[in-house]
Amino acid sequence: MMSVLLSDDNPFQTLIAEANNNSATLQSRYENHRVARNSQQSAKILADSFPGWSLDEILKRLDGPGKEDGFVDPRNCLVIWARPSPQVRDLICFIQNELKSISPSLWLMPPENLHITVLEVAHSLTEEQIEGLVQTLLSSKDVTSADIAAYPCSHSTRLIKPMVSFDSTALALSFVPAAGECLEVESNSDNEHYTYHHLRRDVFDMVRQTKVPVASRYIVPSAHLTIARFISQDGFVVKGSDGTETVDHLRVKLLVDKIGEINQKLENEYWPKEGATREGGEWIVGQEGLVIRRGRLWYGGGEYVPLG
Numbered sequence: 001m002m003s004v005l006l007s008d009d010n011p012f013q014t015l016i017a018e019a020n021n022n023s024a025t026l027q028s029r030y031e032n033h034r035v036a037r038n039s040q041q042s043a044k045i046l047a048d049s050f051p052g053w054s055l056d057e058i059l060k061r062l063d064g065p066g067k068e069d070g071f072v073d074p075r076n077c078l079v080i081w082a083r084p085s086p087q088v089r090d091l092i093c094f095i096q097n098e099l100k101s102i103s104p105s106l107w108l109m110p111p112e113n114l115h116i117t118v119l120e121v122a123h124s125l126t127e128e129q130i131e132g133l134v135q136t137l138l139s140s141k142d143v144t145s146a147d148i149a150a151y152p153c154s155h156s157t158r159l160i161k162p163m164v165s166f167d168s169t170a171l172a173l174s175f176v177p178a179a180g181e182c183l184e185v186e187s188n189s190d191n192e193h194y195t196y197h198h199l200r201r202d203v204f205d206m207v208r209q210t211k212v213p214v215a216s217r218y219i220v221p222s223a224h225l226t227i228a229r230f231i232s233q234d235g236f237v238v239k240g241s242d243g244t245e246t247v248d249h250l251r252v253k254l255l256v257d258k259i260g261e262i263n264q265k266l267e268n269e270y271w272p273k274e275g276a277t278r279e280g281g282e283w284i285v286g287q288e289g290l291v292i293r294r295g296r297l298w299y300g301g302g303e304y305v306p307l308g
Contacts, residue, residue, distance in 0.1 A: 113300020
């Protein structure tokens, strides 16, 4: 099991230190973050002043009714992802179908593109800039891309308690780090204390050790997979007698209520209880290794970085 040299300014270590390296406290921070955000976003979206969904203007040009042939996403990135298990993908498929019943115009993330971002290394750069970072990564001898990809195989982490998180731009399936729930091992096992947030911390420093700078936007306590985005107001506007279109607040509320209904079902059926977790309610992250991707990957695409 390789050791990782932690840097003093690792942003993920900050939260671990604040939580006194306690997995239950870390789980609570993740839970509080997503609950507070959902509450905040719900109030904003249900307000009379809500102007409508914040559409993804680039995705609109890449897919859907407004697709523009020949348009290319200008943003190039370098990321480290984990792919969901088949059981989590099945759960997401169910949720997407439920959402689609209320909002047919939603853009749904294809199953093969689903991912959780363990670490965003670089974003919104040119192809040449990303190529330079990739070459630095591949030339590293101390820590290789293969070391990074394989790391969770020897540092197992579990995510539990799925919940749909949302704002005016997109919807995601979020999880929280496990804190010993349903472990079939001795209670003093290290597996109970090494969490998804520890994994993010270690991967951050492994990338640093390759001499690749990390410019991540996502250091908040969140473990989520984007499952849908808004690319149209269709179904959420009403036309007045003068022909002007305004937000249909009733339809907006129907979607928010549907999310609440889904989340209640998830809590009732997929959260740990009675010493067990239903398939799809628990996810062992990176069980088959992490995925290092480069290029135009905002919506789950891009290209694999070789494992040196």
